Amino acid sequence: MIEPELNSQKSKYNIGQLVNEPDLHMPLVDVIRTRRTVRRYQDKLIPHDKLEMLLRLSTHAPSACNRRGWRFIIIEDQKSLDWLYKKGGAAFIPKVRQAVLVCYFGHTDNMEWRDVEQSASTAISYFQLLAHAEGIGSCWICHLPPKREVRRFFKIPSNYTPIALLTVGYYIEDMNVTERRVDSEELVTMDYWKFSHAPDKDTVGFKLFLKRTLRKLYYLFPKREWLRELTHKFEKKFHNHD
Numbered sequence: 001m002i003e004p005e006l007n008s009q010k011s012k013y014n015i016g017q018l019v020n021e022p023d024l025h026m027p028l029v030d031v032i033r034t035r036r037t038v039r040r041y042q043d044k045l046i047p048h049d050k051l052e053m054l055l056r057l058s059t060h061a062p063s064a065c066n067r068r069g070w071r072f073i074i075i076e077d078q079k080s081l082d083w084l085y086k087k088g089g090a091a092f093i094p095k096v097r098q099a100v101l102v103c104y105f106g107h108t109d110n111m112e113w114r115d116v117e118q119s120a121s122t123a124i125s126y127f128q129l130l131a132h133a134e135g136i137g138s139c140w141i142c143h144l145p146p147k148r149e150v151r152r153f154f155k156i157p158s159n160y161t162p163i164a165l166l167t168v169g170y171y172i173e174d175m176n177v178t179e180r181r182v183d184s185e186e187l188v189t190m191d192y193w194k195f196s197h198a199p200d201k202d203t204v205g206f207k208l209f210l211k212r213t214l215r216k217l218y219y220l221f222p223k224r225e226w227l228r229e230l231t232h233k234f235e236k237k238f239h240n241h242d
């Protein structure tokens with residue numbers, strides 16, 4: 001039985017090393033511990049057959065009713081990436097050279113548990129881990145223009161739904177794995193919810209209501225590209241590998 005060190009610093013791998021020595025067969029536990037989101041990549045494009053191999057491998061993931069409804073659109077056209085940004089996508093999108101739009105078959109009777117989104121996400125997680133072991137960094141993005149606009153732009157048929165964008169690229173060399181914060185938090189209880197306090201994340205109550213309303217109004221505005229530079233300032237800033 002494996003008793004892994006939870007501390008990622010104790011992994012014998014680090015991202016910097018993966019730049020020069022990718023190892024698709026590195027131990028799973030090390031892949032999980034050393035993967036981090038990156039938002040800056042080498043200029044070199046990932047060959048399509050390699051991306052496709054990683055995406056196909058990712059579809060070993062579980063899916064509700066074994067529907068296996070994934071579809072992936074590789075995006076390299078800078079105009080498409082710029083469009084995603086201008087229409088309200090994450091601020092760093094125009095700086096990347098490749099991305100993957102993940103779509104999933106949208107017809108389900110299980111709306112309450114959102115099995116479409118859950119199923120789509122399994123393969124995304126698998127992909128991020130596999131790509132990482134191949135020396136490829138990624139960022140999972142759902143800060144995107146409204147689905148109906150994405151659907152129209154990328155010609156996605158009505159029975160499929162866009163789920164998320166993954167920016168991808170080879171790691172640049174100065175990446176170091178930073179420590180995780182989760183280890184000290186209460187994460188597990190037995191039999192039913194017995195946590196000593198409710199998680200007190202920062203977005204509750206009025207602040208959340210306000211953020212939701214502003215978001216809704218922003219994405220309702222058809223000419224939102226006029227506001228893009230302004231809204232840029234209010235986006236969450238990531239200092240880690242961005």
Ligand SMILES: Cc1cc2nc3c(=O)[nH]c(=O)nc-3n(C[C@H](O)[C@H](O)[C@H](O)COP(=O)(O)O)c2cc1C
Pocket residue numbers: 035036037038039090139140141142143144238
């Ligand atoms: C569902 C989901 C949506 C995300 N959306 C965005 C996004 O829109 N923009 C972004 O820069 N990062 C996004 N991320 C990446 C997270 O910010 C990142 O995973 C988090 O900061 C933890 O960092 P790590 O992946 O290095 O562990 C998203 C991640 C997930 C799982």
